[in-house]
Amino acid sequence: MSARVLVGVKRVIDYAVKIRVKPDNTGVVTDGVKHSMNPFCEIAVEEAVKLKEKKLIKEVVAVSCGPQQAQETIRTALAMGADRGIHVEVSGKDYDNLGPLQVSKILAALAKKEETSLIILGKQAIDDDCNQTGQMTAALLDWPQGTFASEVVLEGDKVKVIREIDGGLETVRLKMPAVITADLRLNTPRYATLPNIMKAKKKKIDVVKPGELGVDLTSHLEVLRVDEPPQRQAGMKVETVEELISRLKEAGRM
């Protein structure tokens, strides 16, 4: 079957970087800060590439929404084995207000345009921790969804997804086309090897504007303020039990 998989990849601040809040409290500092692909998106790409290697699907298309730099993230997906990329160009104010609702509208439009059988996304992004894009995309398309996937098995025109839920594991069977969001234990993303990195440079990335997809990017959310979490107070070491008791009394805790 000529199955095509759409994988969403988001460019986020690298998770090893120490986050700093802008002095005007409108957001976090992103200028000059190391960015990389959202770890859960990496897992999504890996799953899609694995399916292609098993010859269960034909094409993996990596999609990213954002300014010019989003293309770097798409290149990483291509180096991991995606066939081609789509860069949905969003910049400036529109990019600042880009949230799960806007992205899911874009993905839904693209899915229809590209005749997709499966959309695989990361379960959430590590910058906003929203965990909404996959669910909203499925709703907009009226497709079934298998979120927090820890295992994905293609069975003909259906896909079996084992989901990680609070009580344990839940198995669902979805009729394709469907939306899957990847959880941590789905797989271990591969290192992009040099030959693939070289090949990736030649793979195609199409640039599309949201308007061309008929998507309206207005956001109904406004960020009022961003603050750092309160500083952790230093602890106190005491030498004896008597001192502990006297200190607790001093602090009004006893």
Next chain:
Amino acid sequence: MLWTDLMMGLNRLRGLGPPATLWRLCLQCSPAVAMLDRVPSALGVPPLGLVALRLSRGIHGRGDQTNHAAGNRVPCRFPFSRVSKQDLAFFENLLPGRTIVDPDVLMTHNVDWMKSVRGSSELLLRPQTTEEVSKILKYCCERRLAVNPQGGNTGLVGGSVPVYDEIILSTSLMNQILSFDQVSGIITCQAGCVLENLSNYLEERDFIMPLDLGAKGSCQIGGNVATNAGGLRLLRYGSLRGTVLGLEVVLASGKILNFLTALRKDNTGYDLKQLFIGSEGTLGIITAVSILCPRRPRAVNVAFLGCSSYKKLLETFQCCRGMLGEILSAFEFLDSACMKLLEKHLKLINPIAENSFYIVIETAGSNADHDKEKLHNFLEAVMASFLVTDGTVATEDAKIKALWSIRERVTEALTHDGYTYKYDISLPLEKIYQLVEDMREYLGDKAKNVVGYGHVGDGNLHLNITSHSKDQALQEAIEPYVYEWTARYRGSISAEHGLGLKKRNYIHFSKHPEAVALMKDIKHMLDPHRILNPYKTLPDQG
């Protein structure tokens, strides 16, 4: 009088007779020998009146084997005083709460990181200031008490732990950063600052330490300077001999020598700090350091490559030098034997296909786009010319750490493979891997694994040989063969690990007798009673 007679007698006897005779003389010198497996026994019978310390995994009690390797002979205990009740009272008064006699605490300070040597010190001191160190040393000098300076205790040549009952002087509580100049990048700090803490402090301010090593979480800067530690960044930033600008040192007499300048250039008289850098705690105790730190690079990339032969590895290095020159910050290698150990013992995954050799290349520069282009051009070139068969590149912090850990954790993987014999050799580049291959062939079945890895960019090989357990016959096969091999090609028998206890008697493989004689003169001048880190660094004789 008696002691000097005995020492002279010892020297005379060294040339004659079986080790047994020598050993009996040693018996009379020292009732408490705790140097494991270095101790020959008289005619196969355990000597009387000696305490045999048997310890758990990895540390073997004195065996009944006669040790023919001259270099490993246990030195006799010098005639130092022993710690008395009055001494303890003095220290407790000077360092209240920081004078430790608890045997459990002392246990960890008496054993080195590799668990290969163990001392029997009964006193651990933890000063916080240079003045305290000075008072300690002044007292010990007057009382003729031996002192073992100790930092992070991560040394690999047995130089950081006592041999007998030397007092351990730990710098762990001297961990204050004294000043940092944001413009010049010069940091001044106490000797007990842990390297990783200094790195974190500097990174927040957009600088980095000029050195980096696997032991960074435990090693202290005083110890790094005292051993002239090399590490992974030497290729780019040079050795501590260039980056250390000033030191504060306390001499054996207790005198404080302060040449803690924060000046890049100062040609006023002899450069005394060079004496103490790499002196392994035998000429003075370093109490503070000022170091010139480089700016933190904006863009760091790590490439992990696979080569099918050592020759191709060297050609890759040449290509690398040419195309990445100014941004190259590390060029390390490991062989396939190392990779197998990493996979077996630490369950690490090989990021690329199996190869004979693996290279870790790090670039560090100020412009991500420029560096990326240079790196990609280099990678295309080495792939197109088949110098490299496979590889991967990382730009994200997490992936960079993962790729580096493959090189940095080889030491750890080796400890799980059995007893490790470690050799740290400098050789001309072309000869480096030949030593590994020759050792493999020469040792045959005697050894479990023979692996090579290290700072190939600096011409420094870490040759490691493992066996199921401590094996005297294997050690005798390796030494002095490996040192003779090294000397033949004018290499160094200890590129960066130093001499410590284990290699002190092999110094003549890399240094002429006149040089060693001058070193002994300097030692005598600065520490006439030999109380600072005795039995180490300089050879027992000659």
